[in-house]
Amino acid sequence: MHKRKLNFSEAINEGIDQAMGKDKSVIVMGLGVDDPKRIFGTTRNLIEKYGKNRVFDLPTSENAFTGFAIGASLGNIKPILVHQRVEFALLTMDQIINQAAKWFYMNDGLMNVPIVIRLIVGRGWGQGPQHSQNLSSLFAHIPGLKVVSPSSPNDAKGLMIASILDKNPIIFFENRWLHTTYGDVPKDFFRETIGKSKIISRGTDITLVADSYMTIEIINAKKILKDFNINPEIIDLRTLRPIDEKTIIKSVNKTGKLLAVDSGWVKFGISAEILSIVNENINKNIISKRIGIKDTPIPSTRSLANHSYPNAVTIASEVLKLFDIKPKNMFNKYSKFVPGDIPNENFRGPF
Amino acid sequence: MKVKKKILLELYFDMLRMRSVETRIAQEYSKQEMRCPVHLSVGQEAIACGISKNLQKKDKVFSAHRSHYHYLAKGGNLNSMIAELFGKESGCAGGKGGSMHLIDLKAGLFAAVPIVGSTIPIGVGLAWANKINNKKDLVVIYFGEGSTEEGVFYESINFAGIHDLNILFVCENNLYSVYSGLGNRQAKKRNLVSISKSMGISATKLNGNNIETVFIESNKIINNIKTTNKPHLLELSTYRHLEHCGPFNDDKLNYREQKEINYWLKKCPLKNFEKLLLNKKIINDQTINKYIKKIDNELNQAFNKARSDKFPNKNKLFTNVYA
Ligand SMILES: Cc1ncc(C[n+]2csc(CCOP(=O)(O)OP(=O)(O)O)c2C)c(N)n1
Ligand SMILES: [Mg+2]
Numbered sequence: 001m002h003k004r005k006l007n008f009s010e011a012i013n014e015g016i017d018q019a020m021g022k023d024k025s026v027i028v029m030g031l032g033v034d035d036p037k038r039i040f041g042t043t044r045n046l047i048e049k050y051g052k053n054r055v056f057d058l059p060t061s062e063n064a065f066t067g068f069a070i071g072a073s074l075g076n077i078k079p080i081l082v083h084q085r086v087e088f089a090l091l092t093m094d095q096i097i098n099q100a101a102k103w104f105y106m107n108d109g110l111m112n113v114p115i116v117i118r119l120i121v122g123r124g125w126g127q128g129p130q131h132s133q134n135l136s137s138l139f140a141h142i143p144g145l146k147v148v149s150p151s152s153p154n155d156a157k158g159l160m161i162a163s164i165l166d167k168n169p170i171i172f173f174e175n176r177w178l179h180t181t182y183g184d185v186p187k188d189f190f191r192e193t194i195g196k197s198k199i200i201s202r203g204t205d206i207t208l209v210a211d212s213y214m215t216i217e218i219i220n221a222k223k224i225l226k227d228f229n230i231n232p233e234i235i236d237l238r239t240l241r242p243i244d245e246k247t248i249i250k251s252v253n254k255t256g257k258l259l260a261v262d263s264g265w266v267k268f269g270i271s272a273e274i275l276s277i278v279n280e281n282i283n284k285n286i287i288s289k290r291i292g293i294k295d296t297p298i299p300s301t302r303s304l305a306n307h308s309y310p311n312a313v314t315i316a317s318e319v320l321k322l323f324d325i326k327p328k329n330m331f332n333k334y335s336k337f338v339p340g341d342i343p344n345e346n347f348r349g350p351f
Numbered sequence: 352m353k354v355k356k357k358i359l360l361e362l363y364f365d366m367l368r369m370r371s372v373e374t375r376i377a378q379e380y381s382k383q384e385m386r387c388p389v390h391l392s393v394g395q396e397a398i399a400c401g402i403s404k405n406l407q408k409k410d411k412v413f414s415a416h417r418s419h420y421h422y423l424a425k426g427g428n429l430n431s432m433i434a435e436l437f438g439k440e441s442g443c444a445g446g447k448g449g450s451m452h453l454i455d456l457k458a459g460l461f462a463a464v465p466i467v468g469s470t471i472p473i474g475v476g477l478a479w480a481n482k483i484n485n486k487k488d489l490v491v492i493y494f495g496e497g498s499t500e501e502g503v504f505y506e507s508i509n510f511a512g513i514h515d516l517n518i519l520f521v522c523e524n525n526l527y528s529v530y531s532g533l534g535n536r537q538a539k540k541r542n543l544v545s546i547s548k549s550m551g552i553s554a555t556k557l558n559g560n561n562i563e564t565v566f567i568e569s570n571k572i573i574n575n576i577k578t579t580n581k582p583h584l585l586e587l588s589t590y591r592h593l594e595h596c597g598p599f600n601d602d603k604l605n606y607r608e609q610k611e612i613n614y615w616l617k618k619c620p621l622k623n624f625e626k627l628l629l630n631k632k633i634i635n636d637q638t639i640n641k642y643i644k645k646i647d648n649e650l651n652q653a654f655n656k657a658r659s660d661k662f663p664n665k666n667k668l669f670t671n672v673y674a
Contacts, residue, residue, distance in 0.1 A: 126387025301438030
């Protein structure tokens with residue numbers, strides 16, 4: 001397949017665009033999908049190509065329009081719903097959890113609900129307690145939903161297409177900091193498998209697992225750990241529900257050690273699930289640990305928010321602890337791996 | 352009702368002060384010290400200034416994402432607000448909230464949050480508590496017209512109507528929600544005043560860019576709420592001059608028609624009131640300069656202080672998660 005560099009938002013855009021080109025029943029709806037900013041570029045050109053009947057802006061009525069999407073899906077439409085922040089979808093939890101997630105089960109397989117709900121996670125520039133929560137574990141808790149959370153442009157496109165083609169309600173997480181990251185993406189219409197993780201790089205000493213933006217941090221942590229002769233295996237989950245138990249179990253069986261890096265809060269979270277999978281499925285002694293966002297709301301001021309998130313250095317330090325290594329000056333030595341409150345140097349705020 | 356000269360001067364000063372605060376924030380924003388989203392209210396001065404003049408300290412105000420004027424006009428501390436934008440410990444929310452979470456309990460600015468519509472039922476709840484506690488204080492809930500598309504808005508006015516609560520609902524209708532005009536959001540014939548009335552809430556629509564109108568009419572309305580203990584909804588037409596979020600003007604993006612922009616710039620609440628007062632010789636250039644100087648001093652102090660104040664210490668991340 002012919003590949004070229006695209007950024008994450010271009011990849012999502014291309015995935016949606018190709019799916020809309022192939023299937024007239026696919027529509028895109030959400031606040032701002034047709035506005036000048038086009039949801040950080042992800043809905044660029046769609047209204048021009050597919051018209052106002054298939055790409056439309058909505059009133060600020062999240063709960064109701066989630067119901068509209070469910071209802072439309074019962075009428076052979078395949079809606080892609082977009083929220084510029086995951087927090088806005090909290091107004092729609094009845095429709096998502098009580099209705100969409102259970103519809104097929106409640107009618108014992110008579111009617112399915114093929115909708116994609118894109119939830120964008122904010123971070124940085126002081127967005128504060130109500131605009132930068134992760135919350136993916138909230139959705140991953142619910143049987144009947146699938147929760148997708150890619151980290152690379154390739155997977156953003158492949159999983160977006162897979163989500164649109166899927167017969168079930170899909171929650172599609174996008175971290176705002178990924179939108180401007182680049183990677184190779186095939187030109188063709190292709191899909192990645194929902195429910196399959198990806199081993200980004202092989203290693204022997206410890207398994208590092210993450211999803212979404214945190215995958216970038218564990219990849220960087222591996223670079224740091226090289227200086228200490230530790231070679232971790234890096235797993236990008238890509239899907240949170242159904243979670244790829246097999247790959248995790250196989251890897252941890254090999255390495256004997258696990259650090260699960262959570263994109264959200266640790267308690268009752270994705271990392272808790274990963275440790276449980278390992279605990280329930282591996283009989284030998286495994287040294288395991290999890291880290292994630294500090295157990296508080298995320299404040300606005302950067303002087304505090306910067307401490308909320310794990311980063312390559314805190315991750316590497318946590319790994320070193322598991323190896324009984326206590327290095328000094330990690331932050332000074334590896335400062336280039338510590339992000340501040342902006343995704344890249346060109347960013348001038350606000351989001 | 353004829354407004355006293357003293358009040359006219361105060362209203363003018365307040366509007367000039369509001370405008371100057373936002374303008375200063377916009378000018379300084381590119382220095383990258385105020386690192387939080389800011390929703391500036393330039394063009395919407397008359398509403399908060401006119402209404403607040405009729406409020407008492409003990410009356411409580413709720414706001415949303417565009418809250419700077421609601422906060423300041425109610426007497427919110429300027430230093431604490433600027434420090435909050437700088438993310439400093441001396442900020443009104445200790446730096447934890449930023450521009451979208453202003454609060455000043457002493458001044459009666461009870462809460463501002465950026466989830467559209469969220470403070471409407473919370474304000475109703477406070478008014479309900481006031482009723483239970485036999486307090487006559489008024490609760491003012493400010494929101495944009497976008498909020499009136501959320502179900503919770505209707506649920507809230509319904510409840511306020513059932514229980515006869517002392518609430519002034521203030522809808523600032525600036526015609527836009529981010530880049531979206533009303534076309535995709537509200538039916539052409541939709542009328543918020545009729546909707547409210549048919550739900551049992553008395554309601555009025557006013558020119559929100561005329562400070563005298565806002566002041567005089569809200570005075571009557573507020574007195575009426577306080578004597579009858581019945582809620583009222585006030586819809587005020589207005590226009591924001593700058594971009595939805597951030598320090599700039601983004602009209603080059605063409606989401607608003609130039610004709611419309613020109614029309615509303617001509618209706619600038621501050622410029623027109625200034626002209627009126629100049630014509631009536633209530634103020635002259637000297638008065639204006641004197642005011643500007645006073646405000647500039649206040650702003651210089653606030654910004655210098657915010658700049659030199661400390662960031663919260665790392666351990667503050669963990670404080671106040673639970674009461
Ligand atoms: C529930 C929810 N949906 C969407 C948003 C995104 N958003 C932030 S401000 C805003 C505009 C709301 O418009 P309006 O209420 O008219 O206020 P204005 O910005 O015009 O002052 C929107 C849609 C949000 N903050 N909360
Ligand atoms: Mg508006």
